[in-house]
Amino acid sequence: MAGASPHPAVHGGKKALDAELNLVPFIDLLSCCISFLLITAVWTQIAGLQVASSGGPPEPQQNQEATIDLKLLLTEKGYSLTMPGAQLDIPKVAGPDGQPTFDKKALAEKLKTVKSNLPDQTAITVEPEDAVAYDDLVSTVDACLGEQLRNVTVAPLN
């Protein structure tokens, strides 16, 4: 049982070279490890999206000259990306359930364009309307963080 190898025939008083491993304490140890790890296991990975609220102190940008005041409005019509002298509307699109949803893919592309034109830009202000759901707010902040706009400030639109 649980031997390392079958017993060879011993002739002439020679000792067998193969030793039999006792696996029972090893199994005990593994059972304890499995029990401990199962009890302490965290099955859901929680991520944190750090934001600053409008009342808090904004993190100073490294190069003020190469950055602009970038705002992303979340309205019932969709996204509206505003910067000094320009405004870009990204209307809602039909979601999988037919309901209009925010076009996160188009937003990511626009933010990528902005980031490629302004590599030092790290700040963006997200301004949702009161009716915007937490899900949409988080996915918008997530899209901003994905495009290396790390200093996200959340402020109410109205």
Next chain:
Amino acid sequence: MAIVAPGKRPGIRIEKSRVFGKKFVRTKKLGYASLMLTSLVDMFTIIVIFLLMNFSANGEVLYMSKDIKLPDAFHGAQLDRAPVISVSGDAVTFDGRQVAHTADLMKGDVLNVPELEDALRDERRRYDQIHQNEPDRPFRGLVNVQADRRIPFRIIKRVMFACNQSGFGNINFAALAKGSLPRDKKIALK
């Protein structure tokens, strides 16, 4: 002809044979069966490795509730242990203690939430008291906010306002991490 028990009956010559005769000797079978433990140990080892790979030393940072379905995030960082404000469809809780009804926060135009602000100020006082002799651990104003995915921003902004009023400026929105969460990527505190 003599009556014999049913079964194989070898011939006399084979029965007396040293080689083949043993096959026909009837003995009792042993009651013990040997277990193959090697495959069991292999399986245990694989399970231990799998669980060790998923092991998180941080433990549970948030109070997971079935009333709160978190949204997904792909670019989040690991959450630090901090006070938790939970917003479900029914109640707003601070560290598991209910401080307001969600329906009440939908009413009115004022932004402040006095009960939540009091709880946050108490938490700050407690932190300052505990760490008053530790100058290397200043108050960072870190708070984790977890809300159900359908909660409107109207409520979130009141929670954020309460956090700001109480000196908790580092707000982390909690979400379910999709993709691999980098272990070394911590939230940069201001």
